[in-house]
Amino acid sequence: MGEVRKLQKKLRQIENLEIKISLSPEEKFKISRKAELRSRLAELQLQLSGPQQTLGIVGDGNKEKMKRQVEDALEALPSQTPPASKILKGEMESRAQAAPAARQRVARRDAAEPDRLQDGPEPAKVSHQSGDESGGCPDRDTEQLLRQEEAEFTSLKASWEKARFRLRLLEGHNDIITSVVAVDNLVVSGSRDTTVKVWHVPTATEQKNLGGHTGGVTCLSAPPLEHCRKLARSLFLSDKERFILSGSADCHVKIWALSVGQCVKSIYTFNAVTALCFVPEGDGYIITGSDGGKLQAWNWLTFQNCQSVNAHQEAVTSIQTQGPLVFSGSAEGGVSVWENRCSDRDPLRLLHHWSSQVTGLGGGRLTLSPRGDRVFLAYGRAWLQILQWRTGVISRVTNHSSVAGVTDCVHQTGGLLIGSSYDLANGESTLNLFSLPRCRYLASLTWPNAPRILCFAAWTTGSGDHRWVTGGRDLIVWEQLPSSGKQRGDVTVRRDSRIDSCLLESEGDTEDDEETDDDEDNLDEGDDLGAEDGGSGSWLRCVLQ
Template sequence: MGEVRKLQKKLRQIENLEIKISLTPEEEFKISRKEELRRRLAELQLQLCGPQRTLGIQADGEESEMKRHVEDAPEALPSQTPPASKILRGEDAKCKCEDGPALLATQRTTGGVVKTAQRQERTHTATVSHHDRRDMSEDCPDRGDDDDGGRRQGQEDAEFTSLKTSWQKAKFRLRLLEGHNDIITCVVAVDNLVVSGSRDTTVKVWHVPTATEHKNLGGHTGGVTCLSAPPPEYCKKLAWSLSLADTERFILSGSADCNVKIWALSIGQCVKSLYTFNAVTALCFVPEGDGYIITGSDGGKVQAWSWHTLDNCQSINAHQEAVTSIQSQGPLVFSSSAEGGVSVWENRCSDRDPLSLLHRWSGQVTGCGGGRLTLSPRGDKVLLAYGQAWIKILHWRTGTVSRLTNHSSVTGVTDCVHQTAGLLIGSCYDLANGESMLNLFSVPQCRYLASLTWQRAPRILCFAAWTTGSGDHRWVTGGRDLVVWEQLPSSGRRRGDITVRTDSRLESPLESEGDTENDEETDDEHLDDDEDGRRGGRETDVEDGGSGSWLRCVLQ
């Protein structure tokens, strides 16, 4: 048991090292041992599980299930919030298309040169796993409202069933965008363009319809950590002042070189630059008043900059450690930090000190300390991804916390969470075997829909999404690889090599934080073997049949 805990912790430390903005030779050596540690962990877990047969995993081979009619999915379901199901961990399908994006991912070229043959579109079917569960009502309605409540619940269930059926049949065309020579840390979508930032110090602009590199924006001297796209009406104001066309679009990029650069996409040039005196780790644009750029630094500082004058309006020592994510929702600004704290600010649209603190919740409240914390706000809730097997849900007005399981194994981690068009999308990565997927939930109820993956899918560290005029989804994911996901229309869908599986062990609702054990771990990157063993007692004994039996299913 102790060695299993130690190996799990070491793998988590290595994965955290891999996404750092720079590495020392000692850290690079630790990363080189990842495959060795994975093999040893798999051996130990198989020994602990014994030879018994895994229960609860079954393939869904019903032909009628795959041929159900797909209704048009609603953008968002009604506002009641029934419990959410836990995530099903799907097993990769054996793909018949051997030259799909996974193969392209292993044939990356150097020096940012994209081979024409590798840029060609490859139609590939994402593996879809789903988990059917009976819905559980959250509260019993009053006796006089039984009939109305029952009808509403029935309508919601019918809509959810239609949406779930649609995602069970979803097909995507995946296209690899090659050009970066290091980890992609951030992505954003603008019209038919995708903009990506990388640890290789470059910002690249990609033309989605042709999957080709459109612009290479070089100018940062440190790794690019964050991107943001101001709305068109705010771009128009800056374009007018620079004598550019009214249709000009701008991109903001933050970097470890302490600069925020403003790029004009049509000409591919930096038109403005802000020096922040600290490495920029997060930023967002707030479209309120004349507009504001909000930045976060590696020292925990949050700063506000006027979009109109580009002057610094405010500097706040907001967090004890590095700011990891900043997002806006109307006049509200949400910031998170490496120690697990979350702060909520109100933008008062003033020339001086526009940000006013509304709430601050520490890592002790959120339970998210010691990880790479990213956030996605929606109404009174903030969804938090922090390098564990769960998505935390913080009710930011009250400080109450619940969690949604995003992986069936304790060795799973959640790197990013995103909301778009009635969907909650969480990335999921298994430290033990290197498998990656996207888990889909309906919002606002957070009810599980499906899991999407493909063979040898890389770890997903960043995500952007938009919809086409026909309502189909287009996504872009970044990490080791930059991949565009294009949902195929109904006329383009074809029966693919899909394995659909269910896991009865995941039939649990959304958990409140008070009903669960402490799930935090100490992720000290510099612990040696002896220190790992001494500190392993802090973790709960979770390496039993739960995670091990799942691993055995994957290996079989």
């Protein structure tokens, strides 16, 4: 079992090495051993697996312990209650058999979480057998609502199980794609080959190649149309002009006019830019994060630096906005929440900072996606972390059936939470779909020889169908096919029983796993891969080389 864990760590480190632009002969040799290590790991898993072992679960002691905890929890439930997932702390699902006092607590909780009400009611699992036996009969309105919610979720799940997508490969980059954004019928991609490319989605063709960075492009952002018009007027360009922001390891942020394919402004930040976003408040602000943990704000129209603050101890790996709020995450696992005060001097005011001791993260590239009072965090492990950013309460969503799974990015679109999942043991890549706001598992999407997904963007067509773009080794456009058509899709839709049986876990449920992950990338001195290749710092240095 110890050898299984060591092999998993080696494979994790090899995957981090593979994203480097330049490799030494020693590093190339380590990468060449990936197939050999995977073969050995598969052999050990087969030996350790038994007839009662859950499919896809690595048979090490830690994972077996998790499995026993789930089974014990299910046995402790009343016999009338159907198998239930672990419940997210503070967001326990209302059940038809709940006592009146419990229903009152649920009502108070919902009133305190307006972000959940914006999405309307989300389905909850209901046991219709136990209402009378529990000593109280729920009122008819509550029971009817729960039945309706369950029916809606069942219908949504069934529709995704039948979903079909056509995949189209966009060829042109010669290195890993680090960031993607969608603008109208265009996809814009940035790569560590130093270029930004513009693609016409309907024809899947390269429209423009924006060269100008001298270092790898690490991040992109698309300002909204209203702010594009403001800048276009100041530059005497058409009101229909759209702009794209790109950040690079060359310490520059460039603003590109898409129609002409030219850089209209270049901002030198004095630091390698590792993350950026656009804040559409007031005249607009560009927020950049650096490899040293610095956060900077720049006026959208004057491009003057409004603020520089040492926000994090290590590289800023993700910046996202929600109204006037700015969320930043870093490689050491810290998450900060800022309020934009729309001023020309120091516009960002720190509201909350949660260190890695609170988030339990670290040792990877953290990406985040805010939603109301919650922030979904992906950081290179087998689950998605959920941070209640006002209180610091931590929970998680299972996003892989094996501890060898890696979550690289998380995204929200159209009532869906989408997490990428990559299996270090066999190289299999999937997208896992969850319904919002309760994060109930819907389905997993994959296709033959799917590469690791490092970035994601999404939009919907006029008919309401989904269009996605994923980046990593390959740049791929996903186009949802009409349900009434006969065209065969390129994507396999399946359900992972392990994810389905352990959806939402409270902070207390994660402790055993966290202990094993604390030293995930620290191998013994005698290990042939060496500890110097693991950890968050080396991962980010790989990105910036």
